[in-house]
Amino acid sequence: MQLVSPSQSEIQITLEVAIGLVNDLGADHLEVRTTLDAAGFSRASTASAASIARLETSLSELSPLLSALPDLDTEQARTLVNEELTELAISPSIADHDGVGPHLHWSPSTAPFDRQVIADIIMAIAQELCDNGTIRFGRCGAEDCQRLFYDGTRNRSRRFCDDSRCASRTHTADHRARLKKG
Numbered sequence: 181m182q183l184v185s186p187s188q189s190e191i192q193i194t195l196e197v198a199i200g201l202v203n204d205l206g207a208d209h210l211e212v213r214t215t216l217d218a219a220g221f222s223r224a225s226t227a228s229a230a231s232i233a234r235l236e237t238s239l240s241e242l243s244p245l246l247s248a249l250p251d252l253d254t255e256q257a258r259t260l261v262n263e264e265l266t267e268l269a270i271s272p273s274i275a276d277h278d279g280v281g282p283h284l285h286w287s288p289s290t291a292p293f294d295r296q297v298i299a300d301i302i303m304a305i306a307q308e309l310c311d312n313g314t315i316r317f318g319r320c321g322a323e324d325c326q327r328l329f330y331d332g333t334r335n336r337s338r339r340f341c342d343d344s345r346c347a348s349r350t351h352t353a354d355h356r357a358r359l360k361k362g
């Protein structure tokens with residue numbers, strides 16, 4: 181059994197959500213509010229339309245950094261993330277809600293929702309760099325797919341994005357290639 185602390189699991193959930201949203205930027209099915217709501221961001225359902233719109237803009241601005249992470253070593257990533265951190269206004273507190281156990285919140289509940297989400301994402305990236313470096317940030321191994329993923333597997337065995345077709349079409353192609361050789 182793998183023991184995961186509340187902050188570790190919050191970091192992972194936040195990174196997976198951020199990567200999922202960045203993957204869907206520009207796609208016609210971008211669903212910022214429902215995605216965040218499903219991931220447990222309690223203010224997502226009541227956030228204003230303006231806040232959601234600002235969040236989409238901030239996510240586009242953050243997209244180049246997230247997209248670069250799989251190709252960066254930890255030191256390069258640290259430099260980029262430190263630049264983001266100098267601009268980030270946070271006001272941390274220890275929270276304990278919904279039975280998760282004590283963990284840090286980076287913004288007060290009065291902060292605009294989009295600011296809260298962006299602070300959560302940047303702090304999750306920063307904490308991930310301290311814990312694991314960049315090794316868990318990956319890009320889909322399927323041909324013609326550039327989607328990103330966060331590899332939360334214990335032995336870092338993840339190869340494909342969350343689109344199940346990528347794994348299956350690659351396995352089919354591998355199988356055909358093997359048949360040809362044989």
Ligand SMILES: [Zn+2]
Binds near residue numbers: 275277283285
């Ligand atoms: Zn929390």
Ligand SMILES: [Zn+2]
Binds near residue numbers: 342
């Ligand atoms: Zn893919």
